[in-house]
Amino acid sequence: MTADGHFQVPQPTNEPVRSYAPSDPHRKSLKSRLAELTDARTEVPMLIGGERRWGASRADIRAPHRHELAVAEYAVGGAKDIDDAIKAALGARKMWAATAYHERAAVLLRAASLLAGPWRDTINAATMLGQSKTVHQAEIDAACETIDFWRYNAFFGDQLLRNQPLNDGTAWNRLEYRPLEGFIFAVSPFNFTSIGGNLPTAPMLMGNTVVFKPATQTLLASHFLMELLIEAGMPPGVINMVSGSAAEISSKVLSHPELAGIHFTGSTEVFHGMWREVGQNIDRYRTYPRLVGETGGKDFVVAHDSADTDALRTALIRGAFEYQGQKCSAASRAYIPQSMWKEMKPELVDLVEAIPQGDVADFRNFMGAVIDGRAYANHMTAIEFARKTDTAKVVAGGKGDDKVGWFIRPTVIETTDPNFKLLREELFGPILTVYPYADGKFEETLDLCDRTSPYGLTGAIFARDRQAISKASETLVNAAGNFYINDKPTGAVVGLQPFGGARASGTNDKAGSFLNLIRWVRTTSEEHSKTVRFEVDGAVATVTIDRPQVRNAVDSETAAALAEGFRRFETDESLSVAVLTGAGGNFCAGFDLKALAAGGGNRLTETGEGPMGPTRMMLGKPVIAAIEGYAVAGGLELALWCDLRVAARSATLGVFNRRFGVPLIDLGTVRLPRLVGQGRALDLILTGRPVRAEEALEIGLVERLVDPGQALAEAQELARQIAGAPQGALRADRLSALNQWSLDVEQAMRAEYRGGLDVIASGEAQEGARRFAEGSGRHGT
Numbered sequence: 001m002t003a004d005g006h007f008q009v010p011q012p013t014n015e016p017v018r019s020y021a022p023s024d025p026h027r028k029s030l031k032s033r034l035a036e037l038t039d040a041r042t043e044v045p046m047l048i049g050g051e052r053r054w055g056a057s058r059a060d061i062r063a064p065h066r067h068e069l070a071v072a073e074y075a076v077g078g079a080k081d082i083d084d085a086i087k088a089a090l091g092a093r094k095m096w097a098a099t100a101y102h103e104r105a106a107v108l109l110r111a112a113s114l115l116a117g118p119w120r121d122t123i124n125a126a127t128m129l130g131q132s133k134t135v136h137q138a139e140i141d142a143a144c145e146t147i148d149f150w151r152y153n154a155f156f157g158d159q160l161l162r163n164q165p166l167n168d169g170t171a172w173n174r175l176e177y178r179p180l181e182g183f184i185f186a187v188s189p190f191n192f193t194s195i196g197g198n199l200p201t202a203p204m205l206m207g208n209t210v211v212f213k214p215a216t217q218t219l220l221a222s223h224f225l226m227e228l229l230i231e232a233g234m235p236p237g238v239i240n241m242v243s244g245s246a247a248e249i250s251s252k253v254l255s256h257p258e259l260a261g262i263h264f265t266g267s268t269e270v271f272h273g274m275w276r277e278v279g280q281n282i283d284r285y286r287t288y289p290r291l292v293g294e295t296g297g298k299d300f301v302v303a304h305d306s307a308d309t310d311a312l313r314t315a316l317i318r319g320a321f322e323y324q325g326q327k328c329s330a331a332s333r334a335y336i337p338q339s340m341w342k343e344m345k346p347e348l349v350d351l352v353e354a355i356p357q358g359d360v361a362d363f364r365n366f367m368g369a370v371i372d373g374r375a376y377a378n379h380m381t382a383i384e385f386a387r388k389t390d391t392a393k394v395v396a397g398g399k400g401d402d403k404v405g406w407f408i409r410p411t412v413i414e415t416t417d418p419n420f421k422l423l424r425e426e427l428f429g430p431i432l433t434v435y436p437y438a439d440g441k442f443e444e445t446l447d448l449c450d451r452t453s454p455y456g457l458t459g460a461i462f463a464r465d466r467q468a469i470s471k472a473s474e475t476l477v478n479a480a481g482n483f484y485i486n487d488k489p490t491g492a493v494v495g496l497q498p499f500g501g502a503r504a505s506g507t508n509d510k511a512g513s514f515l516n517l518i519r520w521v522r523t524t525s526e527e528h529s530k531t532v533r534f535e536v537d538g539a540v541a542t543v544t545i546d547r548p549q550v551r552n553a554v555d556s557e558t559a560a561a562l563a564e565g566f567r568r569f570e571t572d573e574s575l576s577v578a579v580l581t582g583a584g585g586n587f588c589a590g591f592d593l594k595a596l597a598a599g600g601g602n603r604l605t606e607t608g609e610g611p612m613g614p615t616r617m618m619l620g621k622p623v624i625a626a627i628e629g630y631a632v633a634g635g636l637e638l639a640l641w642c643d644l645r646v647a648a649r650s651a652t653l654g655v656f657n658r659r660f661g662v663p664l665i666d667l668g669t670v671r672l673p674r675l676v677g678q679g680r681a682l683d684l685i686l687t688g689r690p691v692r693a694e695e696a697l698e699i700g701l702v703e704r705l706v707d708p709g710q711a712l713a714e715a716q717e718l719a720r721q722i723a724g725a726p727q728g729a730l731r732a733d734r735l736s737a738l739n740q741w742s743l744d745v746e747q748a749m750r751a752e753y754r755g756g757l758d759v760i761a762s763g764e765a766q767e768g769a770r771r772f773a774e775g776s777g778r779h780g781t
Contacts, residue, residue, distance in 0.1 A: 007102035009158040010109070012151035014493060015116060015144040020135045020363060026121075027363070030135065033121035034361055037071065037129055037220075044074040044223040046081060046243055049088030050236025055081045055244060061220055064132035064369040065359050065405035071129045072220045077244035082211075082252040085240040089183035089209040090258055092237030094713070097179045097207045101161060104205055105154040111201075111232035112150040115143060119228050126221040127193045128360045132368035132405070135360065137323045138193075142221060145194035148494035149512060150201065156514040157205050160521075177521040178537065179207030181287050181720060182260030184520065185253045186239075188222070189266045190215035190371050191326045196222045198511060199263045200239045201229070203520040208260070210239045213249050215266075217371055250274065255281055261290035261520065265328075268295040268426075268455075268504045283771055286724045287538065292519050294328065294499070294506040296426045297457030299489045300449050300479070301334040302472060304442055304463035309344045311486060312336075312462045317351055319460070319488030320432040321410040324370050328505075329458040329482070329490040333423045334434045335445050341414075341436040345395065352396040352410050359405070369405040370429055376406040379429040382422060383411055386433075391417035397430070424453050442468060446475040456503030458482045458489035481508050532561035533583070534568065539576040539723035540716060541569045548584025551630055553592040554612055554638075562613030562638075570619050576723035579715045580642055581626035582635075590633025590657055615641045615666035618738075620731055622722060626715035627702065632690075633657035637666035640675060643734065645702040646715040651693045653701060658688025674741065676700050728764040732756060 020027045044061070045052040056078035060070040077085075096104075115123060120143050127133050127142035165173040184203040188196035200212040214222040226241050242249055253259060254277045262278070264271055271293040278289055301319065303312050319331030336344075357367040370376050380400045386392040397411030410430045413422060422433040437445040449459075459480035461472040469485055476483065481501030482492055492499040498513035500506055509516045524537040533544040543565045545552040554562070569578045582588050591611060610616045612634045625631070625642035633656045639645050647653075655664065664685070673681035676699045684691065696702045706714045722730070732755035740748040759765060 007105075009102075009105055009155045010151075012148070012155045012495060014495060015147040015151075017144055018139055020139065030121045030124060031361075031363075034125040034128060037122075037125045038069070038361070041070055042072040042126075042220060042223070044072050044219045044243070046075045046077055046085070047226050047239070047241040048081060048085045049091070049240065050230075053077075053081060053084075061130055061217065063129050063405070064217075064371050065407070067373075067402075067405055072223075074216070074219045074223075074243055077242050077249070079248065079252065081244070082242055082249050085211045085242045086183060086253065086256055086258070088237040088240050089211050092235065093179070093183065093209045094717075096204075096209055096235065096238050098713075099207070101157065101207075104207065105157060107229065107233045108150040108154050108201060108205055111229050111234075112147045114228055114232055115147050115150075119224070122224050123193065123221060123228070126224050127218075130217055130220040131190060131193070131371065132360055133323060134365055134368055135363045138360075142193035145192070145494060146197035146225075149194060149198040152495045152512060153198070153202055153205055153517060157517050160514050160517055176524040176535075176537075177206065178524055179203075180260035180290065180520060180522055181538065182258035182285075182289075183256075184208045184210045184261045184263060185259060186210050186212045186263045187250075187266060188212075188214045188218065190217040191323065191328070192265075193218060193221040193225070195265050195511075197225050199265060202511075202516055203261065203263060204234075204238055206517055206520040208520055209237060211253060212239050212241045213243070213246065214241065216243065219243055250277070254278060255284065257284045257286050259285060259289050260287060262292065263520075264291075264293040264295075266293075266295065271295045271506070283767070286720075290519050292507055292509045292516070294457075294501070294509075294511065295504065296428075296455055297328045297330075297501065297505050298333060298424065298426050298453035298455045299329055299331055299457055300453075300459040301331050301489065302446065302449055302459070302461050302476075303334070303336045303340060304461070304465055304468040304472070305337045305340060305439065306465040306468060307340070307462035308464060308486070309340060313344055313348050313351070315460065315462070315488035316348065316432060317355075317410075319490050321352070321355060321367060321430050322490065324367055324408070325410075325430040325432075326371060326375075326428055327490055328428075329492065329499075330428075331460070331489050332427060332432060333449075333453070334432060335437050335449055336434060337439050337442075338436040339439050341434065345414075349396040349412065352412055355410050357407060357409065367410065367430065369407050371406070373402070373406060375429060376400060376402055376408060379408050379427060379431060382427055382429075382431060383408075383413075386413045386415075386422060389420075391415055392420060392422070392433075418448050419452065426455065443471060443475070446472055450476055450479045454504040455501070456480060457501030457505035458484070458492075460484040460487060460489040462486055478502070481505065481510075530561075531555075531558040532565055534565045536575065537716070538720070539574065540719040541565075541572075541575045541578045542712070542716065543569070543578060543580050545580075545582045545588055547592075548582075548586070550592055550594070551586040551589035552582035552584070552635070553589045553595075554634060555592040555595040558592075559609065559611060559613035563609045563617070566614040566617060566619065566623070569623075570617075570621065576621060576727055577719035578621070578623045579626050579712065579719050580623055580638065581712050581715070582628070586629030587625065587627040587631035587651070588635030588638055589630050590635045590637075591662070593660060593662070610637075610666040612638055612666045614638075617641075620735065622730075622734060624715045624719055624722075626711040627651045627653070628708065628711050633662065634666055637664060637668040637671070639702075640668060640671040641666070644704075644715075644718070646704045646706060646711050646718065647693045647696060647702040648708045648711045649693045649705050650708040651696070651702075651711070653691045653693075653696050655684050655688045656690075658685070726764050726768055728759040728762050729756075729768075732759050 055075040061072040127138040186200040392415040397409035494512035498510035502508040622643040627647040
């Protein structure tokens with residue numbers, strides 16, 4: 001059933017944050033679920049094509065704050081699992097791309113409702129256990145931000161689809177937003193469950209299918225998110241969650257020719273490696289992969305001497321030490337006037353030293369543990385480096401304890417070196433480095449802040465002086481993708497502050513906005529004349545006869561529009577293959593005899609355009625006919641003009657014009673015998689009888705049969721496959737096959753040789769040989 005109405009996506013609102021205070025009734029249920037998951041040792045399989053799989057082996061997920069506690073057992077996937085995940089995504093692509101936007105959005109909106117209700121405790125508890133998040137940090141991340149992503153993305157996607165071109169009275173124009181060609185690789189980090197909820201579902205919403213690799217530490221929460229999405233109605237194969245060796249998974253995925261995009265959040269180093277590998281594999285891909293990444297940060301706080309010190313102190317503590325500083329937006333360097341720092345330091349140190357830290361099951365704790373032993377070692381090494389240098393000193397914290405969990409006390413380091421290592425390099429832990437700058441050197445310090453670090457994610461300015469704020473905004477314009485005035489540089493809210501940075505911090509594609517969603521679609525322009533539509537989708541043009549009320553019979557205006565459409569296709573170097581079809585269930589019923597009877601026939605000349613339009617054109621690029629319903633009389637001649645014909649099993653072909661004394665003058669008598677043989681051609685020409693699709697396939701009148709309603713989709717997919725091949729050799733071979741009819745064997749051989757020699761001279765063959773030698777295209781891939 002089709003829906004003629006537009007389904008209005010609800011106006012989203014941000015999910016209210018629960019306090020879980022002693023008086024909050026939700027506190028008891030969350031504690032209960034936390035206790036259940038602590039004891040459950042949950043099994044976390046992969047999810048591939050709707051099947052739960054265990055791969056090559058199993059391994060434990062341990063709680064960072066109690067590293068002897070195995071909270072889950074997860075599947076370690078192997079090469080076959082990764083291959084199968086890619087196949088499952090590609091297998092589901094056609095179905096999911098054809099699913100109406102409101103149906104896709106309904107899955108996310110239903111998932112948001114489930115997470116706001118019965119799944120909330122589970123996702124929060126899994127996040128607390130697997131990632132050592134306190135109850136407040138889990139609530140704002142795993143529950144609220146994930147809900148917000150799903151609600152707002154559904155709304156933003158709907159708004160995006162409404163963005164349409166103008167019409168000037170001569171044509172009706174439309175812009176289609178189609179999913180990318182291939183599959184998306186989504187890679188999420190350990191620190192935010194909501195990122196794991198967003199990275200695969202944002203492309204999914206726009207009709208893409210996904211291979212999803214969450215960080216190992218988030219697999220418990222990610223497992224429950226996938227189960228939630230299944231309950232919300234996500235079909236099998238749309239998102240395929242894999243786990244195991246990140247290097248092995250990336251190697252398989254990044255070398256696959258159908259990779260269409262990467263949605264990544266993680267380290268700058270890893271994203272650089274992915275980008276580099278994509279560049280090295282660029283000749284393998286069917287299309288240029290979209291690379292969307294949010295990476296590292298060395299986020300700053302700059303204070304002017306007019307700053308409110310109480311607000312500054314609070315922002316430094318919360319911005320630097322919430323979730324153990326393991327936020328890409330965490331405040332990790334601060335520039336404070338020397339006199340202000342001297343005044344505020346004692347109280348800041350006392351507050352930092354008093355921060356409660358421990359097992360996240362104790363809801364009184366402000367901090368948990370860092371994520372694992374490797375992170376613990378790196379942070380302790382950085383602290384020891386500061387202790388041993390003459391230009392820095394540890395003024396708060398600086399201690400670690402790894403006996404029970406990976407606990408590092410919140411640490412404040414003061415340095416007199418403006419180029420100190422810990423002001424430049426990302427640590428991703430509970431370490432804040434402060435540079436007290438000389439009083440009165442605010443503008444110089446802004447320049448220093450801008451050039452010290454390669455990152456550009458978040459930053460904050462504290463000042464009550466409006467000129468100081470304006471100066472900071474101007475100088476630091478490229479230093480932060482999210483810039484905060486008199487607030488900590490963390491805590492962006494979906495729908496309020498789209499998040500993302502540039503420089504070494506990522507591609508700045510702003511998660512939580514339409515700007516991110518537009519990266520997961522390829523726009524297709526569609527132009528309607530009165531009778532012919534011309535659509536472009538990548539390298540494929542679709543030309544549609546749009547006169548369904550007369551079974552797409554062609555009058556003089558339509559014939560001219562068809563010819564113009566194919567001239568446009570031929571001259572546009574970005575287009576490789578065209579598809580010719582008809583609207584409303586029929587291909588073409590020939591010339592419009594009613595128009596002919598009324599004196600509206602097309603001009604008849606021995607040269608130039610044919611009566612049906614393009615049938616005398618000799619194009620340099622292939623055309624495929626997508627045939628539904630009737631392709632008869634001149635409509636059959638249009639189909640014969642095409643290089644290939646894809647027909648629905650319900651199609652009917654024939655020389656029906658025989659019944660009305662109308663001759664074949666669009667090369668039907670020439671092309672039909674060449675295609676099916678002289679005897680069969682005369683049978684059709686002399687009798688004018690109908691030819692059903694099965695017979696048409698049997699005698700070679702069409703090359704492929706599909707179910708009714710699928711001819712256009714199959715023809716377009718075939719066109720994309722042909723467009724993906726090296727075009728020089730393809731076009732040369734095609735023209736040789738078409739031109740040889742008028743040549744003797746020796747002439748045909750020479751023509752073929754000359755065409756092939758031109759391709760070899762272009763370098764296309766040598767480039768193909770190089771790719772073959774490197775392993776591309778073997779075994780039919």
